[in-house]
Amino acid sequence: MKTANWSELDDAARAAILRRPLQAVQVEIDEAVARIIAQVRADGDSALRALTRRYDGVELAAFLVEEEEFSAAEARVPETLKAAMIEARDRLQAWHRAGMASDFEIDTATGVRCGRVLRGIGRVGLYVPAGSAPLPSTALMLGVPARLAGCADVVLCTPPRSDGGADPVVLVAARLCGIRRVYKCGGAQAIAAMAFGSESIPACDKIFGPGNAFVTLAKQQVSTMSGGPAIDMPAGPSEVLVIADAGAPPAHVAADLLSQAEHGPDSQVMLLTDAPALIASVQGELATQLATLPRAEIARQALEHARLIVVDALATAFDISNRYAPEHLILALRTPRDWLPQVLAAGSVFLGDYAPESLGDYCSGTNHVLPTNGAARAYSGVSVASFQTSISFQEVSRLGLATIGPCAITLARAEGLEAHAQAVLRRLGEQA
Numbered sequence: 001m002k003t004a005n006w007s008e009l010d011d012a013a014r015a016a017i018l019r020r021p022l023q024a025v026q027v028e029i030d031e032a033v034a035r036i037i038a039q040v041r042a043d044g045d046s047a048l049r050a051l052t053r054r055y056d057g058v059e060l061a062a063f064l065v066e067e068e069e070f071s072a073a074e075a076r077v078p079e080t081l082k083a084a085m086i087e088a089r090d091r092l093q094a095w096h097r098a099g100m101a102s103d104f105e106i107d108t109a110t111g112v113r114c115g116r117v118l119r120g121i122g123r124v125g126l127y128v129p130a131g132s133a134p135l136p137s138t139a140l141m142l143g144v145p146a147r148l149a150g151c152a153d154v155v156l157c158t159p160p161r162s163d164g165g166a167d168p169v170v171l172v173a174a175r176l177c178g179i180r181r182v183y184k185c186g187g188a189q190a191i192a193a194m195a196f197g198s199e200s201i202p203a204c205d206k207i208f209g210p211g212n213a214f215v216t217l218a219k220q221q222v223s224t225m226s227g228g229p230a231i232d233m234p235a236g237p238s239e240v241l242v243i244a245d246a247g248a249p250p251a252h253v254a255a256d257l258l259s260q261a262e263h264g265p266d267s268q269v270m271l272l273t274d275a276p277a278l279i280a281s282v283q284g285e286l287a288t289q290l291a292t293l294p295r296a297e298i299a300r301q302a303l304e305h306a307r308l309i310v311v312d313a314l315a316t317a318f319d320i321s322n323r324y325a326p327e328h329l330i331l332a333l334r335t336p337r338d339w340l341p342q343v344l345a346a347g348s349v350f351l352g353d354y355a356p357e358s359l360g361d362y363c364s365g366t367n368h369v370l371p372t373n374g375a376a377r378a379y380s381g382v383s384v385a386s387f388q389t390s391i392s393f394q395e396v397s398r399l400g401l402a403t404i405g406p407c408a409i410t411l412a413r414a415e416g417l418e419a420h421a422q423a424v425l426r427r428l429g430e431q432a
Contacts, residue, residue, distance in 0.1 A: 001286075001306035003279055006272075006316060018324050020373055021237070021266050021305045033188045033217045037225075040192035045199040051189040058160045063200045065166050065182040070175060073168035082172060085140060088363035089176050092144040095365035100148065100384045111400025118388045120150030123202065125194030125229070126179075127209030128158040128170055130186065133295075135210075136173035141367050141382065142208050143177025149387035154179050155204055157194060159186025187211075188218035195222035195229050203229070208382060210235040210369060212264070232386055233379040236372045239268040240357055241326035241346075243317045243339075246275035248332035252353055253278070254285035256330055257306065258299050259358050265301035270324070271308045272317040279308050318342040325376040328357045345377045401427055 004017055039047040045063070052060055105115035126142040129135050139156065146154050156179050158170050166184050174182050183201050185193060190201075191211075197203030207219055207229050216236045222228040240260040244253050257269040271282060286303065290296050311317045318339065321329060325345035333339060336351035343349055347370030348360050361368045371379035405424045412420035
């Protein structure tokens, strides 16, 4: 990991220290993903079987999870785990319901009634990773808002295990959200199938979910292709930035950094503090806690590009954070709420010493599918609105047309679009 004093860095060094870890052999990955997409588009299920055999080491006769496998999963998942998922689902529902938009109508002029109606996207595809660790929490994070949005058809893809089955906990999480169609298919090939369809997996209007570099690039590529789907957001390797003051418990800060580092070798963890002594204390805690973690090797690789930075004031830390736009931002401060107005770009914010990012990952109620790689400057986390389209409408009476028609005529002619003007004039019973 790298330590630095922000005030001692020039502009180039500051830009370098905030740079995310480079995806390995980016061009090669781009090309490999493009080949996978083309193969699935050309050969459908046969390509999916070949790619599943190659990347997952499994021979699948069928991709759809049948009722028997769902039933077996229900029997295998401990009741305590199922209860925890129900608890998390219910808090997710409460939070998402509170933030839902609604239909509205308003008279914008006499005889002119304008409004908006919301509709669930027809068919959505959810991707739930299951590489080094299955993520049933992601099934909840995507399934809950999809259901609240009223999407008519929800498709979920998740990689098969070595025994050819889907992870039982992911299946139970899917059922808790009312999802009936789950396919054992992972990686870029799953994204390609949900984007353009195969004999088994239907094409979707929009694709959601995080994943590795291949999945992220596949989502980006299919979204730019003719006839391709929309996607939720750029969602790559996980990241956390902690802003801490002298009162922050070093053990808590280290635990927060490690909780993101264990996601994968390309995860990014950063600490900004105005208390230089905290750096050494956190480094000591990192070494101690790392020794006890089952995924220590993964976390250790991520820590190789961790950044521990001393700033001259907390205000500077917030300037840096807004420039970086982290996926997760933890404010390990004595008065964290006072600093919230200074946060201009972040996926999700955790206030104080008792709000570890882990709660947001699982059960606080907020969504953990968040923009990464600086995308939080323009994107938001997944919400019910992500699964809906907003349709505007206008209802105009004869009086309404007489009231606002002249305005439209003037603007249309200013733009040189006489047919637009005539569409109004002919209704007014005039010729010009």
